[in-house]
Each structure stands twice: as structure tokens, then as C-alpha cells.
Amino acid sequence: MMKQLTIIVWAVLFGEVIGYIGGALETLTWNPGQIGVISAVFALIVVNGITIITNNSLPVKGSEKK
Numbered sequence: 001m002m003k004q005l006t007i008i009v010w011a012v013l014f015g016e017v018i019g020y021i022g023g024a025l026e027t028l029t030w031n032p033g034q035i036g037v038i039s040a041v042f043a044l045i046v047v048n049g050i051t052i053i054t055n056n057s058l059p060v061k062g063s064e065k066k
Contacts, residue, residue, distance in 0.1 A: 015039025
């Protein structure tokens with residue numbers, strides 16, 4: 001659970017910074033709530049997807065698959 005909370009906090013922080021800079025460069029309005037939610041959901045999907053893929057690709061100890 002702590003891993004998920006850490007991912008959410010850092011994703012929101014980085015998403016806000018990137019969203020603010022990107023919005024200023026493209027002269028778009030900055031909506032912090034929307035940017036935070038989207039970046040947190042995207043980060044959770046990416047990190048958990050990578051974790052699932054790598055856990056399933058490793059052979060089980062003692063198995064004949066190598």
C-alpha cells in the first residue's frame with residue numbers, strides 16, 4: 001500500500017510541474033485538479049503493469065523453466 005501512495009504523490013508532483021510548464025509553452029489553461037488525477041492514474045497503470053509483466057516473466061525457483 002505504501003508503494004502505491006508513494007507513486008501517487010510523486011506522479012501528482014511531477015504531473016503538476018510538467019502540466020504547468022507545458023501549459024505555459026502552449027498557452028493553454030492550467031487545471032491542477034485534472035492534471036493531478038490524470039498523472040496519478042497513468043503512473044499507477046504504468047508501474048503496476050510493469051510489475052505484473054516482470055513478475056510473470058521470471059521463472060519460479062525450482063521449476064524446470066529457465
